[in-house]
Amino acid sequence: MAESSTLAQTIHDIVQRHNSVPTRLLQILREVQDSLTWLSPEAIERVADEIGLSPDKVQRVAEFYSFLYTAPRGSYDILFSDNITDRMLGNRRLLRYLCDLLGVGIGQTRADNRVSIGVTSCTGLCDQGPAALVNGYALPRLDKPRLDRIAELINSQTPLSEWPQDFFEVTSNIRRADILLGRHFADGAALRAVLKRGSQAILEELIKSGLRGQGGAGYKLALKWISCHDAPGEVKYVVCNADEGEPGTFKDRVLMQEYADLVFEGMTLCGRVIGARQGFVYLRGEYRYLLDSLKATLQRRREIGLLGQSILGESGFDFDIDIHLGAGAYVCGEESALIESLEGKHGVPRIRPPFPTTHGYLNKPTVVNNVETFAVTAKIATEGGAWFASRGTAESKGTKLLSVSGDCERPGIYEYPFGVTVRRVLEDCGARDAQGIQMAGPAGHTISPKQYDRRICFDDLATGGSFMVFAKHRDILDGMRNFAHFFVHESCGFCTPCRVGTSLMRDLVDKVHTGHGARADLDEMRRLGRIMKAASHCGLGQTAPNSVLDSLDQFPEAWERRLRSTSYEPAFDLDAALSEARRLSGRDDPGAHLPDEQSDLVRLAKLLADQDAPMSDDERNLLGALP
Amino acid sequence: MSGEPSFTLDDQPVPFQDGQTIMEAARVAGVYIPHLCFNPDFAPHGSCRVCLVKVNGRPQAACTTPAVAGQVVQSEIEELQEIRRGILEMMFVEGNHICPACEKSGACQLQAVAYYVGMLAPRFTYFYPQRTLDASHPDAVIDFNRCILCELCVRASRDIDGKNVFAVQNRGLKAHLVINTPSGKLGATTFSITDKAAQVCPTGAILIKNRGYETPIGRRLYDRQPVNVVGDVAQVPESEGGRRHE
Numbered sequence: 001m002a003e004s005s006t007l008a009q010t011i012h013d014i015v016q017r018h019n020s021v022p023t024r025l026l027q028i029l030r031e032v033q034d035s036l037t038w039l040s041p042e043a044i045e046r047v048a049d050e051i052g053l054s055p056d057k058v059q060r061v062a063e064f065y066s067f068l069y070t071a072p073r074g075s076y077d078i079l080f081s082d083n084i085t086d087r088m089l090g091n092r093r094l095l096r097y098l099c100d101l102l103g104v105g106i107g108q109t110r111a112d113n114r115v116s117i118g119v120t121s122c123t124g125l126c127d128q129g130p131a132a133l134v135n136g137y138a139l140p141r142l143d144k145p146r147l148d149r150i151a152e153l154i155n156s157q158t159p160l161s162e163w164p165q166d167f168f169e170v171t172s173n174i175r176r177a178d179i180l181l182g183r184h185f186a187d188g189a190a191l192r193a194v195l196k197r198g199s200q201a202i203l204e205e206l207i208k209s210g211l212r213g214q215g216g217a218g219y220k221l222a223l224k225w226i227s228c229h230d231a232p233g234e235v236k237y238v239v240c241n242a243d244e245g246e247p248g249t250f251k252d253r254v255l256m257q258e259y260a261d262l263v264f265e266g267m268t269l270c271g272r273v274i275g276a277r278q279g280f281v282y283l284r285g286e287y288r289y290l291l292d293s294l295k296a297t298l299q300r301r302r303e304i305g306l307l308g309q310s311i312l313g314e315s316g317f318d319f320d321i322d323i324h325l326g327a328g329a330y331v332c333g334e335e336s337a338l339i340e341s342l343e344g345k346h347g348v349p350r351i352r353p354p355f356p357t358t359h360g361y362l363n364k365p366t367v368v369n370n371v372e373t374f375a376v377t378a379k380i381a382t383e384g385g386a387w388f389a390s391r392g393t394a395e396s397k398g399t400k401l402l403s404v405s406g407d408c409e410r411p412g413i414y415e416y417p418f419g420v421t422v423r424r425v426l427e428d429c430g431a432r433d434a435q436g437i438q439m440a441g442p443a444g445h446t447i448s449p450k451q452y453d454r455r456i457c458f459d460d461l462a463t464g465g466s467f468m469v470f471a472k473h474r475d476i477l478d479g480m481r482n483f484a485h486f487f488v489h490e491s492c493g494f495c496t497p498c499r500v501g502t503s504l505m506r507d508l509v510d511k512v513h514t515g516h517g518a519r520a521d522l523d524e525m526r527r528l529g530r531i532m533k534a535a536s537h538c539g540l541g542q543t544a545p546n547s548v549l550d551s552l553d554q555f556p557e558a559w560e561r562r563l564r565s566t567s568y569e570p571a572f573d574l575d576a577a578l579s580e581a582r583r584l585s586g587r588d589d590p591g592a593h594l595p596d597e598q599s600d601l602v603r604l605a606k607l608l609a610d611q612d613a614p615m616s617d618d619e620r621n622l623l624g625a626l627p
Numbered sequence: 628m629s630g631e632p633s634f635t636l637d638d639q640p641v642p643f644q645d646g647q648t649i650m651e652a653a654r655v656a657g658v659y660i661p662h663l664c665f666n667p668d669f670a671p672h673g674s675c676r677v678c679l680v681k682v683n684g685r686p687q688a689a690c691t692t693p694a695v696a697g698q699v700v701q702s703e704i705e706e707l708q709e710i711r712r713g714i715l716e717m718m719f720v721e722g723n724h725i726c727p728a729c730e731k732s733g734a735c736q737l738q739a740v741a742y743y744v745g746m747l748a749p750r751f752t753y754f755y756p757q758r759t760l761d762a763s764h765p766d767a768v769i770d771f772n773r774c775i776l777c778e779l780c781v782r783a784s785r786d787i788d789g790k791n792v793f794a795v796q797n798r799g800l801k802a803h804l805v806i807n808t809p810s811g812k813l814g815a816t817t818f819s820i821t822d823k824a825a826q827v828c829p830t831g832a833i834l835i836k837n838r839g840y841e842t843p844i845g846r847r848l849y850d851r852q853p854v855n856v857v858g859d860v861a862q863v864p865e866s867e868g869g870r871r872h873e
C-alpha cells in the first residue's frame with residue numbers, strides 16, 4: 001500500500017535524523033505530526049518500532065501533550081490563546097467569527113480535514129492579543145479584517161510560507177530598561193572574564209551579587225551552581241527553562257528574541273563554572289517561531305568560537321547548546337517535569353529530593369535556571385556582583401523584568417529594581433482605573449487597591465514577572481473562572497488532590513459565577529483550597545487555588561454579589577437532568593422545562609455570566625433587547 | 628553519639644536506617660501511617676497523598692520524604708485527618724464506588740482507610756464518570772469505575788511480572804488506566820491471577836472470578852479489625868481475606 005509505505009518512510013527518515021535516540025521522542029513526535037497532521041495508531045506503532053520503545057510509552061507521550069494529536073486534525077490547525085487578557089481583548093467573539101467564516105465548530109475539525117479550530121492556554125502574547133497559533137506559529141493582534149484574510153488563505157489552501165509576513169510579526173514592546181536590558185553587552189565578554197579570573201572568582205561575584213532565581217521561586221543562584229559543581233560525577237548538564245507557561249508572562253520570549261546571545265552566554269558561563277559540556281534550552285512550543293533564529297544564533301556563536309570545542313581557544317573549554325521544543329504542557333515548567341520532558345517522556349514531576357543539582361537530566365547533576373537568570377549571570381560576570389547588588393532591596397538584589405498586560409495603555413516589558421511598588425508600575429503603564437492586579441500569574445497573588453503600596457520583591461510580593469491589570473469595569477470573577485479552567489487543563493493528573501481538586505474547584509467557581517452558588521460553596525472553596533495547597537505533589541497543585549483564595553479575601557463582594565440568598569444550593573441541576581427525557585420525547589418547548597429556568601431573567605443572567613456558551617438566535621435577541 | 632538515629636512521630640521516637648523514608652521507618656517500627664499507593668515491595672510513588680504528615684511543621688508525603696535524625700513528624704492530628712478525609716472524598720467522587728454492590732466491600736483497603744480517617748460520605752459533588760468493566764479475561768474482571776490510579780498494578784506487571792499489562796494514559800482528570808493491547812482487553816494479554824499485579828490492588832477494581840462472596844459481609848477482612856491493625860490488603864494471604872496469593 002502506497003500510503004502506509006510513505007508513512008513508514010517518513011517516520012524512518014525522521015527517526016534517523018534524531019539517531020533513534022529515545023530522549024528525542026518528543027521532538028520526533030512533533031516532526032511526525034508536522035508531516036502527517038496527527039499521530040495515528042499506525043504512526044505511533046512505527047515510531048515505537050523504529051526507536052525500540054514499547055508502544056504504550058510512545059502513546060503516553062502522544063496523549064500527554066496538548067499540541068500532540070491522537071485524532072485527525074485539519075491541515076490548518078488554529079488554536080486561540082485563551083488567557084484572561086485575550087478575553088479582555090474580545091478573543092471569544094473573534095473565535096466564533098472565524099468558526100462561522102470557516103464553517104467549523106469550536107474544538108472541531110472540518111469534514112474535509114482542511115481546518116480545525118480550538119483554544120489553548122496563554123500563548124505569551126498578552127501585550128499584543130488577541131492571539132492564536134496556526135500550526136504552532138504565533139498570530140498576534142487578531143481582528144475581524146485579518147480573520148477574513150486568514151479564512152480566504154485557508155480556503156485557497158495557501159501555504160503558511162505565503163501568508164503575509166506581518167501576520168506573524170511579534171513585537172518586543174520594551175517600555176522600561178534598567179541594567180539588564182539597557183546596557184550594551186559585548187558577545188564573549190563573560191566568557192573572557194571567566195577565563196581570565198577563573199571559576200572561583202566568578203562564583204564569588206555571583207555570591208556577592210545575591211542573585212536569586214528569576215523564574216519565581218527565588219532560590220539563591222550561587223548555592224545552586226556550587227551544589228551542582230560539588231556533586232560527584234564527570235558528566236553534568238546546564239538547562240535553560242524557557243517554558244514560560246505562567247499565564248501573563250512573556251519576558252522570556254522577549255529575551256530569547258532580542259537578547260539570545262546574553263542568555264546563551266550565561267549558559268556557557270554556567271557550563272564552565274560547574275564543569276558541564278552540554279546545555280539545553282527547553283523552549284515552550286508556543287515560541288517555535290523563534291526556533292530558526294535561535295539556531296542561527298547558536299551557529300554564529302560556534303563560528304566565532306563562543307560555542308563548541310575549545311571556546312575562545314581554551315583547550316578543554318567545550319560546551320554546546322541544543323534546543324528542545326515543548327508541546328503544550330504548563331507543568332513542564334516545573335524543573336523536574338521539564339527534565340522528564342527533555343528526556344523525551346511525559347512530564348510528570350519527579351519525587352524531590354533528590355534535586356536536579358545532584359540527579360537531573362539522565363540522573364546527572366544538572367543546573368536548571370530561568371532565561372532571565374542566565375542573562376543576568378552573564379552581566380554579573382562582566383560588571384561584578386557589587387554592581388548588581390547596588391540595585392534592589394536587602395533580600396532581593398538587582399532588577400526584575402515584569403510582563404505587563406491587561407487594562408493599561410502601554411502593555412509590554414518593564415525592568416525595575418526590586419522593591420518597586422505596585423502603584424508605580426500602574427502609573428508607568430498607564431493603568432488609571434485598576435480595580436485589581438493578578439500578580440505572578442494565576443498561581444500568584446490577587447491584589448486589591450489597598451495593597452498598591454506593597455513592593456515587588458521576594459520579601460513582599462514575589463513574582464516570576466506576570467502582571468495582569470483588571471480595570472473597574474471588569475468582573476474579577478471572569479478572571480477567577482478563567483484561571484480555574486486553566487488549572488484543570490494543565491494538571492498532569494498524577495496526584496489526587498490536584499487531579500480531582502482542580503476540577504472540583506472549577507465546578508464550584510462555575511456554580512457561583514453562573515449565579516447558582518450559596519455561602520456554603522465559598523466555604524467549600526476554602527476547604528478545598530487548603531487540601532490542594534497542603535497535599536499536592538508539586539507546585540502546580542499547591543498554587544492552583546491561590547487566586548480563588550486570595551480573591552475571596554480581597555474581593556469578597558465580587559463573590560457575594562453572585563450568591564443566591566440561601567445558605568445551600570444543590571450542585572444538581574434538576575432542569576438539566578430532564579434533558580434526557582426531553583430528548584427522548586422530542587420536546588423542547590417551555591412546558592418541558594422547569595418554569596424558573598425558562599424565565600428571561602434567569603437566562604439573561606446565564607448568558608451574561610457565561611461568555612463561552614453558544615448562543616441561539618432567540619438568546620441573541622434577548623441580549624439585543626438590553627438598553 | 629550512640630545507637631541508631633531516630634526522629635519523633637507523634638512524640639514517639641522512631642529509629643531508622645540511612646536512606647529510609649519516614650513511611651518505611653514507621654512501618655518497621657510498627658506505627659501505622661494511612662496510605663494507599665505505598666506498598667513496601669515497590670519504590671515509593673507518592674501519588675495518592677493519603678500519607679501526608681507534617682515534617683517540622685511542613686506538610687510532606689511520608690512515603691517519599693527521607694527520614695532525618697531529630698525530625699519532628701506529626702501524623703495523627705486532626706488537621707491532617709481532615710485533609711486525608713478530603714483526599715479520600717476526592718477518590719470516591721472521582722470514580723463510581725457503589726460499596727454495597729462491590730464484591731470487595733469489607734475487604735477493600737480504600738474503604739478501610741476511609742473509615743480509619745473518619746470519612747463516611749463525601750461532601751464533594753460526584754463526577755459520575757462513564758467508565759467500563761472488562762470481563763474478557765477467563766479468571767479476572769477489571770472494573771475501571773473503582774480505579775484510584777495508584778499504579779500498583781502497573782508497577783507490579785511491569786517491574787515484577789515483566790509483562791507490562793497495564794498503563795496510565797492521558798493527563799489531568801482524563802488520566803485513566805488502560806490495558807496494553809490493541810483491543811484494550813485484559814483477555815488479550817498474558818495476565819494471570821497468580822501475577823503480582825493481581826495481588827496489589829487496594830480497591831475492588833481488579834477482581835478474581837468465581838470467588839464471589841466467599842466470606843459473608845460483616846465477617847470480612849476489615850469488618851473485624853481496622854486497617855491500622857490488619858495492614859494492607861496486599862500483605863494479607865487470600866485464605867485470610869486478603870489478596871496475597873499462596
Ligand SMILES: Cc1cc2nc3c(=O)[nH]c(=O)nc-3n(C[C@H](O)[C@H](O)[C@H](O)COP(=O)(O)O)c2cc1C
Nearest residue numbers: 213214215241243244245333334335369370373539
Ligand atoms: C507548575 C510550575 C511551572 C513552572 N514554570 C516555570 C517556567 O515556565 N519558567 C521558569 O523559569 N520556572 C518555572 N517554574 C519554576 C521551576 O521549577 C524552577 O524553580 C526554575 O526554573 C528555576 O530557575 P530559577 O532559579 O532561575 O528561577 C515552574 C514551577 C512550577 C511548579
Ligand code: SF4
Nearest residue numbers: 492494495498538541
Ligand atoms: S500537583 Fe500533582 S497532579 Fe498537579 S501537576 Fe503536580 S504532580 Fe501533577
Ligand code: SF4
Nearest residue numbers: 774775777778780828
Ligand atoms: S486497578 Fe487497582 S492497582 Fe491498578 S491503578 Fe487502579 S486502583 Fe491501583
